[in-house]
Amino acid sequence: xxxxxxxxxxxxxxxxxxxxxxxxxxxxxxxxxxxxxxxxxxxxxxxxxxxxxxxxxxxxxxxxxxxxxxxxxxxxxxxxxxxxxxxxxxxxxxxxxxxxxxxxxxxxxxxxxxxxxxxxxxxxxxxxxxxxxxxxxxxxxx
Numbered sequence: 001x002x003x004x005x006x007x008x009x010x011x012x013x014x015x016x017x018x019x020x021x022x023x024x025x026x027x028x029x030x031x032x033x034x035x036x037x038x039x040x041x042x043x044x045x046x047x048x049x050x051x052x053x054x055x056x057x058x059x060x061x062x063x064x065x066x067x068x069x070x071x072x073x074x075x076x077x078x079x080x081x082x083x084x085x086x087x088x089x090x091x092x093x094x095x096x097x098x099x100x101x102x103x104x105x106x107x108x109x110x111x112x113x114x115x116x117x118x119x120x121x122x123x124x125x126x127x128x129x130x131x132x133x134x135x136x137x138x139x140x141x142x
Contacts, residue, residue: 007079007141010110010117018106019077021068025060027097033064060095065132068103069121073138077105078117081141087121089134100126105136115140 008017023029034040039061042049050058066089073082095101102124109118117140122133 007081008077009142010078010112010115010140013078013107013110013117013140015107015109017077018104019072020102020104021071021076022100022102023068024100025064025095025097029064030058030060030097033061033067037061037063039063055094055096057096060097060099062089062091062095062132065095065101065103065123068101068123069105069136072103072105073119073136077107077119078138078140083139084136085116085139086137087134088136089121089132091132093125093129093131095125095131099131101131108135110140115142 030044034045043053044058044061047058050056066087069087070084073084074080104122104124105119107117108120111117117138119136119138121136123131125131
């Protein structure tokens with residue numbers, strides 16, 4: 001049984017508050033994401049095709065890594081009930097099957113009374129390489 005996380009409202013959140021989620025990206029994750037999203041780009045699914053790309057091997061979908069940010073927002077900070085309003089993203093490096101990705105979020109701005117919170121979002125791999133970064137805007141729980 002999952003443990004219910006406590007959600008923080010915009011009046012409880014402070015700039016500098018942070019949390020993270022970490023996951024090793026498996027081949028199954030890539031295939032499942034392709035099936036769910038419909039993105040069957042052979043750069044993700046075909047090693048033969050991917051060997052001819054700049055990455056020389058299959059890479060995970062960029063939005064798969066971005067989804068880890070959503071996991072932090074909806075389950076940890078601010079937590080359950082958080083509504084995603086927007087996300088600016090910049091993809092910096094590829095994620096390969098077997099990479100362990102850490103999604104970090106940090107509160108950078110709150111708008112008390114409006115429930116709007118801005119958070120710095122960064123994903124890094126096991127070597128500390130930033131694979132994506134950006135800023136999320138969310139509506140915090142009541």
